[in-house]
Amino acid sequence: MAAPEYNVPQPDDRTTVVCLYCNKSQEVGRKAMTITCKFCSKSLRLEDKRVTQYEARRSIEICGVVTVEKKGNVVADVLCNGLVVRGKVKGNVVSRGPVLVGPEAEIKGDVTAPSLAVGAGAILAGKYSIGQPNEK
Amino acid sequence: MAENANDFPTVLGPDATFKGELSFEKGLRLQGRLEGKINTPGRLHVSKEAKMQADVEAGSIIVEGDVKGNLTASDRVELKQSARYEGDLQASKLVVDEGAVFSGHVLVGPDAVKAGATHAGGAQRPAGQPGGGGGAPRPTPTGGPQPVKQG
Numbered sequence: 001m002a003a004p005e006y007n008v009p010q011p012d013d014r015t016t017v018v019c020l021y022c023n024k025s026q027e028v029g030r031k032a033m034t035i036t037c038k039f040c041s042k043s044l045r046l047e048d049k050r051v052t053q054y055e056a057r058r059s060i061e062i063c064g065v066v067t068v069e070k071k072g073n074v075v076a077d078v079l080c081n082g083l084v085v086r087g088k089v090k091g092n093v094v095s096r097g098p099v100l101v102g103p104e105a106e107i108k109g110d111v112t113a114p115s116l117a118v119g120a121g122a123i124l125a126g127k128y129s130i131g132q133p134n135e136k
Numbered sequence: 137m138a139e140n141a142n143d144f145p146t147v148l149g150p151d152a153t154f155k156g157e158l159s160f161e162k163g164l165r166l167q168g169r170l171e172g173k174i175n176t177p178g179r180l181h182v183s184k185e186a187k188m189q190a191d192v193e194a195g196s197i198i199v200e201g202d203v204k205g206n207l208t209a210s211d212r213v214e215l216k217q218s219a220r221y222e223g224d225l226q227a228s229k230l231v232v233d234e235g236a237v238f239s240g241h242v243l244v245g246p247d248a249v250k251a252g253a254t255h256a257g258g259a260q261r262p263a264g265q266p267g268g269g270g271g272a273p274r275p276t277p278t279g280g281p282q283p284v285k286q287g
Contacts, residue, residue, distance in 0.1 A: 115234045126241065127240065130236065130238050
């Protein structure tokens with residue numbers, strides 16, 4: 001009797017994501033856009049986000065990279081795996097990846113990140129915690 | 137940027153310890169230990185092996201070693217890869233190399249130093265007692281940016 005065929009994704013189609021909330025890593029399909037963390041059951045959005053206009057929210061929580069373009073103006077707490085700011089951000093930022101602040105960009109709020117790059121004429125105001133494991 | 141001996145005519149060597157208030161015109165390279173206050177229109181370079189616990193007002197500050205205290209630079213603050221910095225920072229420009237570790241309140245922008253001076257009453261703490269946790273009033277700079285080198 002022939003063995004049953006299972007449609008198991010190959011390792012090439014998988015990627016590892018770290019949960020924003022519980023810090024545990026898990027393998028997911030490379031094309032997945034949202035998942036539920038199998039450890040803490042929180043919903044995770046895996047795609048990157050690009051902000052090109054004014055956007056006010058309670059929070060932006062994304063397992064990808066958030067990019068705030070020059071005309072982007074974010075008023076929200078940001079929890080992400082990387083942040084690129086070319087416009088303005090007002091709110092607290094916790095990033096697991098580098099935070100890049102472009103020339104003439106602005107961040108007003110507390111920032112926690114493993115590394116920070118600041119461009120020419122950038123405006124920063126807040127409490128910064130760089131290069132240390134997250135306290136929160 | 138290449139540095140020569142003329143940039144830092146004053147050197148506090150690795151076996152030196154200084155406690156008190158220090159002012160100089162051009163530049164100081166700190167390789168030993170310093171505790172107190174520094175006031176200069178010039179440059180301060182805190183070397184890798186140096187340890188400093190001081191409030192600093194300078195033209196520009198380069199940190200490679202261990203620093204605790206408040207830094208105010210009319211031009212720029214550079215935190216190099218080996219820098220360990222804890223305190224409040226005010227500068228027109230900030231350059232942070234990958235690997236640098238710092239925590240504290242930051243006020244960076246073309247008008248940050250001026251704005252910081254007007255808010256200094258509540259925000260500045262004595263050296264060795266950097267801002268930890270919330271609660272301190274957060275000054276907000278205003279005004280337009282100016283072009284400088286990317287860090």
